[in-house]
Amino acid sequence: MTDLRNAPGRLAASRPPGVPGRGTAGRRRVAALACVPLIAVAAAGCGDTGGAGGDSAAVKYPTRTIQLMAPAAPGGGWDSTARAMQKTLTDGKLVTESVEVTNVTGAGGTLGLSQLVTKNKGDAHHLMVTGLVMIGGVVTNKSPVNLGQTTPIATLTAEQEVVVVPANSKYQTLQELMADAKANPGSINWGGGSAGGTDQILVGLLAKAAGADPKAMKYVAYSGGGESKAALLSGDLTAAVSGASEYADLVAGGQVRALAVSGATGIDVGAGKPAPTIKESGYDVELMNWRGVVAAPGISDGERAAIIELVDKLHASEQWKQTLAAQKWDDFYRSGDEAKAYFDQESKRITDVLTEIGLAG
Amino acid sequence: MNVFGDLLSGFGTVLEPQYLLYAAIGVTLGTFVGVLPGIGPALTIALLLPVTFNLDDPIGTFIMFAGIYYGAMYGGSTTSILLNTPGESASVATAIEGYQMARRGRARAALATAAIGSFVAGTISTLLLTLFAKPVASLAVEFRAADYFALALLAMVAVTALVGRSLVRGLISLSLGLFLGLVGLDELTGQARFSFGTLELLDGIDVVVIIVGLFAIGETLYVASRLGQLPDRVTPLEPARGGFGWLSRQDWARSWRPWLRGTAVGFPFGALPSGGADIPTFLSYTYERHRAKNKAEFGKGAIEGVAGPEAANNAAFSGVLVPLLTLGIPTSATAAVMLAAFQIFNVQPGPQLFDKSPELVWALIASLYVGNVLLLLLNLPLIRLWVKVLQIPRPILYAGILVFATLGVYAATNSVTQVLIAYGIGVLGFFMRHFEFPIAPVILGAILGPMMELQFRRTLVLSNGDLSVFVTRPLTAVLLGLVVVAVLVPFLPRIVARLRGRPATAERLAFGEDD
Numbered sequence: 001m002t003d004l005r006n007a008p009g010r011l012a013a014s015r016p017p018g019v020p021g022r023g024t025a026g027r028r029r030v031a032a033l034a035c036v037p038l039i040a041v042a043a044a045g046c047g048d049t050g051g052a053g054g055d056s057a058a059v060k061y062p063t064r065t066i067q068l069m070a071p072a073a074p075g076g077g078w079d080s081t082a083r084a085m086q087k088t089l090t091d092g093k094l095v096t097e098s099v100e101v102t103n104v105t106g107a108g109g110t111l112g113l114s115q116l117v118t119k120n121k122g123d124a125h126h127l128m129v130t131g132l133v134m135i136g137g138v139v140t141n142k143s144p145v146n147l148g149q150t151t152p153i154a155t156l157t158a159e160q161e162v163v164v165v166p167a168n169s170k171y172q173t174l175q176e177l178m179a180d181a182k183a184n185p186g187s188i189n190w191g192g193g194s195a196g197g198t199d200q201i202l203v204g205l206l207a208k209a210a211g212a213d214p215k216a217m218k219y220v221a222y223s224g225g226g227e228s229k230a231a232l233l234s235g236d237l238t239a240a241v242s243g244a245s246e247y248a249d250l251v252a253g254g255q256v257r258a259l260a261v262s263g264a265t266g267i268d269v270g271a272g273k274p275a276p277t278i279k280e281s282g283y284d285v286e287l288m289n290w291r292g293v294v295a296a297p298g299i300s301d302g303e304r305a306a307i308i309e310l311v312d313k314l315h316a317s318e319q320w321k322q323t324l325a326a327q328k329w330d331d332f333y334r335s336g337d338e339a340k341a342y343f344d345q346e347s348k349r350i351t352d353v354l355t356e357i358g359l360a361g
Numbered sequence: 362m363n364v365f366g367d368l369l370s371g372f373g374t375v376l377e378p379q380y381l382l383y384a385a386i387g388v389t390l391g392t393f394v395g396v397l398p399g400i401g402p403a404l405t406i407a408l409l410l411p412v413t414f415n416l417d418d419p420i421g422t423f424i425m426f427a428g429i430y431y432g433a434m435y436g437g438s439t440t441s442i443l444l445n446t447p448g449e450s451a452s453v454a455t456a457i458e459g460y461q462m463a464r465r466g467r468a469r470a471a472l473a474t475a476a477i478g479s480f481v482a483g484t485i486s487t488l489l490l491t492l493f494a495k496p497v498a499s500l501a502v503e504f505r506a507a508d509y510f511a512l513a514l515l516a517m518v519a520v521t522a523l524v525g526r527s528l529v530r531g532l533i534s535l536s537l538g539l540f541l542g543l544v545g546l547d548e549l550t551g552q553a554r555f556s557f558g559t560l561e562l563l564d565g566i567d568v569v570v571i572i573v574g575l576f577a578i579g580e581t582l583y584v585a586s587r588l589g590q591l592p593d594r595v596t597p598l599e600p601a602r603g604g605f606g607w608l609s610r611q612d613w614a615r616s617w618r619p620w621l622r623g624t625a626v627g628f629p630f631g632a633l634p635s636g637g638a639d640i641p642t643f644l645s646y647t648y649e650r651h652r653a654k655n656k657a658e659f660g661k662g663a664i665e666g667v668a669g670p671e672a673a674n675n676a677a678f679s680g681v682l683v684p685l686l687t688l689g690i691p692t693s694a695t696a697a698v699m700l701a702a703f704q705i706f707n708v709q710p711g712p713q714l715f716d717k718s719p720e721l722v723w724a725l726i727a728s729l730y731v732g733n734v735l736l737l738l739l740n741l742p743l744i745r746l747w748v749k750v751l752q753i754p755r756p757i758l759y760a761g762i763l764v765f766a767t768l769g770v771y772a773a774t775n776s777v778t779q780v781l782i783a784y785g786i787g788v789l790g791f792f793m794r795h796f797e798f799p800i801a802p803v804i805l806g807a808i809l810g811p812m813m814e815l816q817f818r819r820t821l822v823l824s825n826g827d828l829s830v831f832v833t834r835p836l837t838a839v840l841l842g843l844v845v846v847a848v849l850v851p852f853l854p855r856i857v858a859r860l861r862g863r864p865a866t867a868e869r870l871a872f873g874e875d876d
Contacts, residue, residue, distance in 0.1 A: 073407070076701070105775060107546075107563040114560060140551045141563055186825045195551030220819055221548050226690035226697070230634035233502040233688070236823055245704075249689055249711025326707065359551055 061306035062125055066099045068293075069128040071112025073105045077243075078129045081157060081291045084323045085129075085314065092317045094310065108137020108194070110145070117145040120296040124303035127153070131291035132198055135350045140196030140359050147347060151299055152340040154311045155292035157324065158332035160244040160263035161202050162275065164256045166232055169239075174260040174281040177239060178210040185216035191228045191237040195221040196359045198289045199241040202262055204353040209283035214356045232256065243289060244269050245328055262287040263330070290332050290346075292339060308336045368491060371723030375731050380424055384728050387425035388735045391432020392743070396440055398448035398577045398762070398769045401569065402433035403694035410702055419706040420721055424728040426702065430695050431483060431729070434638075434675050435736050438475040439747050442667065443468055446577040446762055448769065450568050450639035451674040453804045454646040456576065458659065458666030465662045468748050473607030474616045474664055475671040476740040481617075482624040482672035483733040486679035489628055491726055497680075498687040501632045506823060507830050509635050510816035511840035517809050518847045520643045530798045537789075538806020541566050549818055561778040566786075569773055571807050574783040575800050577766035579790020581759045586791070588755065607744060616668040619649050623672030630673075631680020634690050635816075638677035639808055643801075645669035679729065686710055686722060 066089075070082035079101070086099045104112035112128060120126035130147060138146045163174060171177040181188045192199025200221065204214040220237070222228035229247070232240040233255065240247075244267060250256040251270030258275045261267055264286055266274035278285045295307050314320055315333050324331055334342050374380060394405045406426050413422040434451065441447040442459035455475065462471040489497070504512075544555045545565025556562035584591070608616065623645045630641040649665040650656070659666060684690040689711035691697040703710050708718050715722055750758065770783045793800060824830040832838050849856075 080701075080705070103775065105564070107560045111560045111563075141546070141553070141560070143560065189823050195546075195549065218822060218825075220822055221551070223548060226634060226684070226692065226700070229688065229690050230502050230504075230684070231506070234505045236505045236819075245709075249709045249713055253712030255712065 059302035071109035109134040110143035122298035124299040150294040154335035157329035158288035158290040182212035192241040371727030374724040383421040387428020388432040391429035392436035395433035395436025454642040454670035461662035478672040479675040482676040486676035506819040513813040534802035538803035539810040542810040574786030575790040578787025582791035619669035623669040624676040627673035627676030631677030632683040641673040642670035645673040
């Protein structure tokens with residue numbers, strides 16, 4: 001599976017950071033004039049001075065190519081988020097500079113995270129797509145760096161999770177399934193994505209809410225969406241957990257039944273009518289597989305404000321709304337301090353549940 | 362049957378000039394990508410994804426992607442045969458006999474049997490895909506974790522012939538492969554193994570990195586160490602026969618059965634959700650070796666050993682499309698990227714794809730037939746060009762291989778660490794060659810080992826640790842029964858002889874000194 005990794009962008013990104021800045025600085029207008037000499041000399045751009053100067057609104061951003069890192073292979077959720085952002089920013093003329101997407105693959109995104117925190121520290125032109133999965137990755141991989149060390153910018157999108165059983169399963173509702181999971185945990189074979197990922201987190205949260213022991217849940221991890229699908233169809237699994245859209249065709253085709261979705265409101269996952277939420281099924285669990293964006297640590301307040309403003313504009317644009325609709329992503333926008341608070345709150349919740357499952361040891 | 366009507370309309374679409382162009386671009390790109398070590402079809406398609414997003418032409422895009430996948434399978438054999446440097450796991454088996462053929466001046470015949478075999482296998486397996494996609498898919502998803510374990514074990518036992526002349530050396534090579542396969546996160550528990558605390562090793566060592574290291578880099582170092590003793594040019598070539606004379610009458614006669622048998626192994630394996638294209642190539646190789654009338658020729662360049670595996674890996678591709686199109690289950694890295702592409706175009710592969718997007722599916726299937734023809738037309742003339750590679754002076758040729766191998770690993774992994782690992786493995790490959798350890802078992806261990814371990818443990822988790830699951834399902838029991846047979850068959854003559862009270866005759870064990 002791993003030969004998906006690549007990053008054409010990164011080759012291009014390896015040129016000295018000052019060079020593109022100098023070439024484009026000449027085209028900057030009045031607001032940026034003060035920065036020009038600085039860009040030519042120092043790669044860090046004019047942000048540092050702008051922030052120190054007091055008036056954060058005066059920071060001109062971006063002053064050169066934005067490096068947007070997708071900490072996973074092309075084709076996945078983070079990559080498509082990054083590329084959708086790139087397209088919206090450049091097509092919508094929200095930035096005059098270019099945006100480059102780079103893929104840094106590995107270790108649940110924590111390899112990319114450690115690169116952003118260590119190598120790109122203080123450089124406001126380095127952004128990274130992140131999400132719930134990375135929080136899990138930090139915990140399970142015992143990553144030396146965590147999301148709290150970055151500069152939070154915004155959460156952008158989210159996808160609901162779905163709990164499915166084969167069509168011939170005896171379970172018609174989530175309650176029936178969870179009742180058995182509580183009474184006889186060994187009888188339920190749960191399956192989903194990688195260990196410590198969103199799917200297993202949801203199983204852990206569900207078990208907790210149902211009064212079962214999260215550690216006793218038998219969860220079998222599969223790489224990629226396909227393997228767990230095959231395992232559910234072959235009868236290896238009692239129930240599978242996955243992103244809501246993943247099973248749409250099998251649900252529509254009648255091979256698989258959706259028991260519940262994990263968001264605040266029920267959505268149609270293929271059956272032609274909205275599936276009930278986990279909350280409606282009687283368990284106080286809500287889990288969104290959200291994705292967002294962070295900036296490198298150590299940037300000035302002015303730079304942070306400017307990036308947030310840019311992402312605000314991205315979110316408000318018509319093209320972004322179209323992208324959300326086309327990709328079936330929920331709008332899940334929180335920016336600035338709200339995003340920071342959300343990151344912190346999710347980090348705690350996820351770390352707690354993974355500890356209870358026994359994956360954070 | 363309206364299958365043929367649908368297929369005809371698919372041909373109608375594909376034969377439009379613009380789609381023919383997409384197909385031609387795809388197969389050409391694929392062929393060259395396949396030739397370069399490390400850069401596989403998955404990577405190429407992933408790189409092209411953003412571009413095609415802008416094209417906004419799903420049919421054209423998928424025709425091109427299928428062309429790249431097929432083309433890479435055709436092209437992958439080229440460097441294996443000419444230079445003993447396969448770029449991906451599905452070409453490793455081809456290298457074993459193919460390179461020996463090239464060394465004996467039979468490079469043309471080896472490349473031709475690979476290309477024609479790929480065509481035959483590709484066409485037959487596409488026909489199977491056209492006619493039996495749905496029943497094959499519903500059979501394939503019957504396979505449970507226990508069955509995959511049994512299958513992996515069977516493959517492991519069956520391909521012991523790859524172990525080579527010395528049992529001890531072969532097993533040491535195999536163990537090395539098993540060890541390399543262990544590195545990284547354990548999929549079931551998420552615990553790191555042999556990662557030495559570094560994030561870079563958490564995802565394990567990519568099989569591509571192992572292959573490029575052992576073959577391309579290891580071979581280069583080995584050749585460099587013996588440069589003084591080797592002739593300046595790589596190999597004298599047999600004179601060309603001209604016209605359609607890539608293969609002699611005898612070559613044809615020896616090739617066509619392996620082509621068909623390779624197809625028969627490759628297609629079902631590709632269709633299994635955890636199958637893949639590499640295992641059937643090894644199985645095909647082993648089978649051809651067992652069947653061969655002239656066993657002594659194996660290891661010295663037997664054409665059957667090229668024809669079978671090459672047919673198997675191409676047939677596997679059509680097999681891979683079965684679960685992808687009918688169930689939305691990707692079974693290889695390339696299929697996973699293609700699935701992502703489907704989703705970008707808002708097409709959801711699955712049970713309803715044939716009803717909802719018939720135009721797309723049938724155009725894709727028709728493009729496979731067309732792509733195979735294009736690839737044959739492209740690859741046979743290219744043989745003349747590829748064999749010229751052998752006339753490049755050795756130092757320059759191998760320096761070039763080293764450059765491409767390094768670039769390939771870097772492009773595939775985007776990590777200097779992985780490049781260094783590839784070189785480390787390359788040095789290992791050099792010493793393995795120097796001390797005559799076989800290389801193929803390493804790859805086998807790295808592919809089959811993790812599969813066996815994972816499926817075995819999965820089975821036990823699912824069954825709450827009850828070992829009886831391995832014998833209670835008929836499918837698993839039959840597969841495991843075959844494993845026992847495969848282990849015992851080589852000993853049978855001895856056992857029979859002993860039972861009859863006669864001393865063992867000259868029959869040898871599978872691992873005999875000159876097997």
